[in-house]
Amino acid sequence: MSYGLTRLNTSSKKMASGQLSRAEALACSGCRHACHVMLYADTKAQLFGRIPIKHIILMQMRFDGLLGFPGGLVNPSEETLESGLSRELSEELGLALPISVEDHVDSCFAPPSSPSSSSRLITHFYVKKMDEEQIREVERAAASTAADHGLEVLGMVRVPLYTMKGGGGLASFLSHSFIGNARSQLVHSMLRLNLVAPRELHKALTHSLKTHA
Ligand code: GTP
Numbered sequence: 001m002s003y004g005l006t007r008l009n010t011s012s013k014k015m016a017s018g019q020l021s022r023a024e025a026l027a028c029s030g031c032r033h034a035c036h037v038m039l040y041a042d043t044k045a046q047l048f049g050r051i052p053i054k055h056i057i058l059m060q061m062r063f064d065g066l067l068g069f070p071g072g073l074v075n076p077s078e079e080t081l082e083s084g085l086s087r088e089l090s091e092e093l094g095l096a097l098p099i100s101v102e103d104h105v106d107s108c109f110a111p112p113s114s115p116s117s118s119s120r121l122i123t124h125f126y127v128k129k130m131d132e133e134q135i136r137e138v139e140r141a142a143a144s145t146a147a148d149h150g151l152e153v154l155g156m157v158r159v160p161l162y163t164m165k166g167g168g169g170l171a172s173f174l175s176h177s178f179i180g181n182a183r184s185q186l187v188h189s190m191l192r193l194n195l196v197a198p199r200e201l202h203k204a205l206t207h208s209l210k211t212h213a
Pocket residue numbers: 034036067068069070071072073074088110121123152179180181182185
């Protein structure tokens with residue numbers, strides 16, 4: 001199957017997972033594009049004064065009841081991927097965050113929503129590290145000035161990265177429902193950026209699969 005790509009020089013591993021480079025993605029003329037970003041910060045805060053929170057990762061409860069990252073549909077014929085993502089962040093978070101090409105992590109084909117749908121969706125994923133105070137400002141703006149607050153976005157949520165006795169924390173968070181491949185974007189980012197120890201992440205993933213309804 002061809003998606004109108006002019007160059008197909010990705011490795012077979014990348015192709016198998018549906019991944020493609022930013023340039024290859026943009027070369028697909030008939031594709032739709034969506035850009036989302038994981039904003040995160042380090043923190044010294046401790047839950048109950050004893051459980052280190054370590055990092056703040058922002059996700060959102062969407063209008064459809066699913067968890068996802070801030071961002072949305074971008075039209076590359078009118079805006080760059082990054083300026084389109086910035087526009088979505090203004091709508092959903094209530095402030096303009098500059099996003100650059102260096103923040104880009106990967107691009108991949110979303111699974112077809114229906115077998116007959118003709119234009120495929122490519123999702124572009126970005127990660128941006130901020131200061132704790134900047135993250136707090138995002139949370140304040142998202143709950144007050146954001147145009148989409150209470151509409152497309154029901155609220156911002158932080159990801160609990162710790163595991164409590166009995167399995168609460170990250171495992172419970174991962175057992176919720178996510179839009180598209182947002183869950184794997186989260187898991188891969190936590191691993192890649194070393195935000196959670198691989199062993200702990202593995203345990204949380206195993207536990208979340210057991211508890212998933
Ligand atoms: P509208 O303004 O109503 O069009 O919404 P939007 O532009 O904010 O689009 P949205 O954020 O819903 O993203 C568009 C599509 O991208 C969704 O229908 C999902 O298929 C997919 N999507 C949404 N959030 C995520 C995410 O966090 N990760 C991934 N991989 N895909 C997502």
